[in-house]
Amino acid sequence: MMKPISTFGQTALRNAQLRRLEGEIATATNELATGKKEDVAKTIGSELINLQGVRNQFTENNAYLRSISIFKQRSDLMDGALAEAEAAVEDLTKVAALNAAEPLDSAGSVKLVAESLLDRIVTALNVQVGGRYLFGGARVDQQALQPIEKNGAGGVTPLDIANNITTGTTGVAGFAATDLTTVTTVAEADELLQRFEDVFYGTNAASADPAAQAYSFENTIYNGEIDGSLLEIRLPNNTIETQLNDELINGLRDVFQGAYILASVDLESIDDDDAYRQLMTGDDFGRQGALDRITSGLAAIQRSRADLGLRFNVVDAAEEAVRAQNALLNNQIVALEGVDRAEVTTRLLDIENQLEASYAVTGRVLQLRLFNYVR
Incomplete structure (x- = not known):
């Protein structure tokens, strides 16, 4: 008995995967452009409290510098x-x-x-x-x-x-x-x-x-x-x-x-x-x-x-x-918020490869005919 395949379901699944990959590409591209993590809180986790403290001190210091000026x-x-x-x-x-x-x-x-x-x-x-x-x-x-x-x-x-x-x-x-x-x-x-x-x-x-x-x-x-x-x-x-x-x-x-x-x-x-x-x-x-x-x-x-x-x-x-x-505080902020460009570049290439493969698979699913299921 021939196993049924839902081309609609496969198409929907592939489209969802394409949107995810395209989103990851946009995120990686933006991180390369800005040099900063797009979702800092999600990325650094428990270090977020430390980052906030460093940023508060940096802001306070800038206020001192204005006063000193x-x-x-x-x-x-x-x-x-x-x-x-x-x-x-x-x-x-x-x-x-x-x-x-x-x-x-x-x-x-x-x-x-x-x-x-x-x-x-x-x-x-x-x-x-x-x-x-x-x-x-x-x-x-x-x-x-x-x-x-x-x-x-x-x-x-x-x-x-x-x-x-x-x-x-x-x-x-x-x-x-x-x-x-x-x-x-x-x-x-x-x-x-x-x-x-x-x-x-x-x-x-x-x-x-x-x-x-x-x-x-x-x-x-x-x-x-x-x-x-x-x-x-x-x-x-x-x-x-x-x-x-x-x-x-x-x-x-x-x-x-x-x-x-x-x-x-x-x-x-x-x-x-x-x-x-x-x-x-x-x-x-x-x-x-x-x-x-x-x-x-x-x-x-x-x-x-x-x-x-x-x-x-x-x-x-x-x-x-x-x-x-x-x-020194700025270096800490950059270390916590900044991205490793080499790592992001590698991740971006990997995502692009996945995206190309997904495009190819999606195209093949969209071209399926009844003949493809006849043995």
């Missing part, structure tokens, strides 16, 4: 700004130091250089990136330093403050009305130094009188956050690198105090040698003169810049470590 960008801008400020102070220090003991031929230029310094520092330290000012601490939405000829919140400009306290026309309680534009005695030089001391280191900032508040470093000259931080970043080892602003702010207090004194007084008009030296270099009892303030402020700015450089180096080293770790 922003930190370094701001550090570079801040270092450039501090370098310009430092150069401006050094220019004034040189010409003022030449005239420290007595006014020489260059004494007339001290006032001009002092005014130039104020403009240069204000311009340099009011740098911003992405609409955020860098030297104001938490107050990123406003200029850190008030332009010398622009009214502050109290309605007076920094240059007006210097000129008004020199001429005695402040109208603020506690400031003498004596005009000290031309200093004639040691006592007058000492009084002028005290007036500027009251503005830069006095209690006016906390006064209940708004007019007195305006005559202060905190409320008109510097608009930023006092005793805050300029930069902060958390590193992968959970340490926090913070660039505090106290060193810089104290330096600016001194530099501006000395520069505003020199910008508001005509040194060539001071005939008394002792009064001149008192104004420039102070006395032996702790009173600092204009030049003393400037050199002290310069040292503070230099220390702040050096501290910024040290923190940059720490963060830069952390970046290198994170990048090195990411390279």
